[in-house]
Amino acid sequence: MKKALIFILILHSAAVYAQTEATDTISVQQLNEVVVKGEKPQVRGEDGIMVVDLPNIVKDKPVNNILEALGYMPGVTNNNGMIGLAGASNVTIILNGELTDMPLQNLYQLLYTTPVDRLKNVEIMYSAPAKYHVNGAVINVVLKTPTPLDGLQGQVRAGYNQAHYGSYGGVLAATYAIKDWTFDLNYALTRSKSWSREEIWSNHLYDGKRTMIEDDMRRIGQNWSNTIFASASWKTLRLTYNGQIISGSKSWGLSSGTLGNYTNAYNMLSPVGYHNIALRYTAPFGMTVGGDYTCYSENRSQSLFKDYDYQLGSENRQNINRWHVYIDQQHQFGKWQLNYGAEYQHSKDHSSQHYGAYGDNTDFDDILSEDVASFYAGTQRSFDWGLSFNLSAKGEYYHNKYQHNWNFIPQFGATYYKTPKSIFQLNFNTQRVYPSYWELHGGTSHINDYSIIIGNPALQPYLQYDAQFNYIFRQKFVATFYFQYGDKATVQLPYQSPDALNLIYQTINMNYKRVVGLNLYAPFGVGYIWNATATANVFNQREKADNFHDISFDNCKWIFYGELGNSFKFSQNSPVSVSVDFSYISPSLQGISDLSGMWKVDAGVKWQFGKNRCCELDLKADDIFNKWSPTMTINHACQDYRMKVRDMTRNLKLTFIWRFNGFKPKDSDIDTSRFGTGK
Template sequence: MRHLRLLFLLILVFVGIKMCASNNCDTIPTQQLNEIIIKSNKPHIKDENGILVVNLTEIVKDKPVSNILEALGYMPGVTNNNGMIWLTGASNVTIIVNGELTNMPLQNLYQLLYTTPVDRLKNVEIMYSAPAKYHVNGAVINVVLNSPKPLDGLQGQLRTGYNQAHYCSYGGALSATYAIKDWTFDLNYGLSRTKSWGHEHTFSNHLLNGTYTMIEDDMHRIGNNWANTIYTSMGWKSLKLTYNGQIVSDSKIRSLYVGSLGRFNNNYNFESPINYHNIALRYETPIGMTVGGDYTYYNENREQFLSQNFTDLLNSTNSQIINRFHLYVDQEHLLKKWKLNYGVEYQRSIDHSLQVYQSVEMGKFKNTLNEDVVSVYVGTERSFDWGLSFNISSKGEFCHNNYQNNWSFIPQLGVTYHKNPKSIFQVNLSSQRIYPLYWELHGGTNYINNYIVSIGNTSLLPYVNYSTQFNYIFKQKYVATLYFQYDDKATVWLPYQSPNTQNLIYQTINMNYKRLVGINLHCPFNIGDVWNVTTTANFFNQREKASHFHDISFDNDKWIFYGKFNSSLKFSKNSPISLSVDFSYISPSLQGIANMSSMWKADAGAKWLFGRKLCCELDLKVDDIFNQWSPTMTINDKGQDYKMKVFDMTSNLKLTFIWRFNGFKPKDYSIDTSRFGTGK
């Protein structure tokens, strides 16, 4: 009976449809829906196999920044402190490009990032514990660039800028890319004229033979130079040849000290241009093997002239020539869903340095420092469908130089879990060995005046950093980072009042340790389509201990807060003009035995896009409007009584004009910390 009712119902429906069709049944009432608009925001942060991928171009699209160096400061957990890049929770961070390490000095890297346009970025990757296959220990920022394609033709960008601080500086840069068939070409060139100014006032209440003597100094410093920076690469299929270099010419530093001990002029002249050249070759084979190497040449020649009350005190010659060779072989296997990678790396550095004083015996040397570093690593990676991914690697490293041998075992671990993009959990464990500057290991002496001296340290040890971070990323935008950092035998460079002579000594020494524990919160939000705001709050405890800081000890501990507020405003969603206002603050902090005062600053800027297809851009920015981002350092412990107030001109007005041709999407290049240079 049930089946008969169902059959009868189907017959009625069929008959009704036929009747409606035969009578042109179009009288059914209709209703037009209103327009439906689906809104979505591009995610700022994604997880890809345990790596945090940051959409930096989206973050800074309305900011008055034109280069990658400035843009990095807007990334979650990253701080740009007067051009120095730091990653919260990491002792040191190395910047690489497209997964490749470029062995160039830090100042050269930053200059290159400054001349590289931000439009070239594809994305930026943050790895708190980079796998050993990157040949970098510890934290890494990997700048990933858009590669040129044959259909793009010649693309490029011209940029010119003017900076006004105490003195004016100016410069320009050209970036261009081209591809044809299997060939790719890349060029980035920058030329800048820089003139800097610094002002410090020091009070040294020096205890000698039971009597305190107040020695006061008022120092003004002026520096200027021309800098040429170039990066060029040529690729054919899996073979890539790159050159990067910097030539700094007409470089001079003038310092004037006026105080209790008289008037001192300390002048440094660079008798020849400072040369840095690096050439690298890399080949990726079809069987998963990568073979590469590079050669670095560095040369610096500096003359010092120190006078007191217009009477010559001493003349010195400082010279450094470094040849560094670097080779590596990497192999990767794909074993079903597992990745296995291993490799070997070798680096040899030959440092020919000399320091000669015409009238002083202390600190003279002329020798060669040889250093060999050999490392072997093995690692594995795996991602599971249920949301877990991890990478783990271990590296054994041996370092030998004229003064010491060091063995290191360097483990790296990164674990990420996310079932859906709404919540991402990440844990990182890493370690790295950080080596001192080559120049410091020679033990030379630099005289600032007849009271202040800087002394090298032949017994200076590399220190080992251990760090761990726990990241929680909510809705691919909000980030909370809980971190712990321990630097065993950490180094510090601070003044020390000698109890035996009337000298203030600067020397890099090893402490027992440096320890940080804290939490960093990053929170961006939008108000409509016109106002974007990002707040950052970093609370941490810092402790530094030394049992032997010269002939005294210290154990300094402090809670510190760092806060940052970034905002950008547009007049409408599609407005070509955007405004920005930023604030930063750091509470009183510490450095070794020294206490540092709080600092704050306010920045403001404007960005205007115009021309055909918005190919032109004009940026105006004022950094540190009220000139407050300079600290006061105080030491008052164990008989040390010293105070230094810094009055540097940190306020800076920047005006930048950019012209992009043929739809250019700009680019960047990167590196590790520098150990080069003839001064500390």
């Protein structure tokens, strides 16, 4: 916990004279130095927004990029690189208040390449105002902006990660400002090789008898990834490019068991390309106009072998072009703020799947166009007696060849803040969640002769309702009571077909998914020696479906998630800090399935050295005992299935960082992926 030392130096001498008929002189008094110690607030609340001083929270942690740092915020979890927010059904990450419109994997890669030194603070919005063009919960990553006085600043990072296989890479991040111009560049090159393992036992009821099918699946993947983020700003006009090119991408599924030995080989026939270019202008009278263009391309082949015999092959293509424009206007009327605007997005997805001469699988070559248009109006106000709020309503029109509908999306966020001791927040929002493009085409992918993945053209978007009540005590302790309801929420789970000896994976709509719970976050410690944060999340989850293929289920369970993070320093200015973190989740559920409990221990060391501590060496061991993998069990309505995940979640990371010219710019005032052909 950072301590702010405020040194108050009282005048060394003072003389006060009062003149009457006789002059009285007040003698000079000198006060000794007074030292006042205070804690810097970790969490502040305003307009329904929770502002988190994340740089201060992670300063002694062995983290060097924003993606890893996000997991240390109140209510935020980082599950093997996937960011979640307690009390929110899903969360969108944006940068500096702007939606990046990037696929999730590309956004995570960008955050992974962005140094934690660039952070100013992070804002958690359980109910994002419509002016952000995001529905639902948002994590807004606010970066520091360079000024001409800073000159050229940056850092170079190189790292090695040892899991089952080794991966390595490097990052260059730099900022530069001159007069009215500001430039920003992040470039990363990584070589990744992954490994995972799943064992399944499927006691399949078919033709009146049970057949036990065992399978041991190992998955191996490798690729080279180039990630580029570049922006140039002139006054209030900014041009931004986000790009990722993945080359040399190959993966294999090696399956052995009751039905024999299978090899499923996937090859990218050309580099996977993601390119996004955005232009944004902010006028001095409160108007913001912007637009962006996204291009995504993927061409993947699949070849399935049984032993050395060729079974089938396919070629999957996906080409997506998406245009997005928006206009926002903001007015200030005294203490009232009025904002309104509109946006339009058009996407064209040309996807195809072609099989070879073997088998009787159906090809498709389809163009799916999608249009989303919306307009909104909102207001916000702060009152002197402690209440501030933001309120907005959005009308949205959605259209593709399968369906078209109008959606009304209200949003409300309020904060009551009279003293720093107690802050109260209330949030409510709704959103419509859309399926991935590829699933809507209805294609089929084969894992082996037994397991297949089938798309679903009948898949519907679903409505998600979320509400949260936050209590922030002394600007560091946070309690969140939350409620979530997903009407027609989707789930993908294995299903043993009664008509054939096939295990089917298909995303379907359930009746609903409902979650109600309480999340507690508490930092504590002993001076500079030991700083810790404890998180406890207790919730009841229920998922119900009347038509899960040809059966129904109603699954309900109480679940507990706990986390304790610790960091230690040997002295107040010690260049070395040590961290040890513990996490646990009790048995949980997903749709018709039950998931076993999991636990893990992470540990790390951070060493800063060199002139002005410009160099840093981080060593971090995640999931030391390799226990953060679940067992899935389905035992309901003739379904008898068990899958044990044996991924190598244990890994050791070594990272070296060199910062040049300080890399501390002065302060000044990106949606889940729907791309990819899947597997």
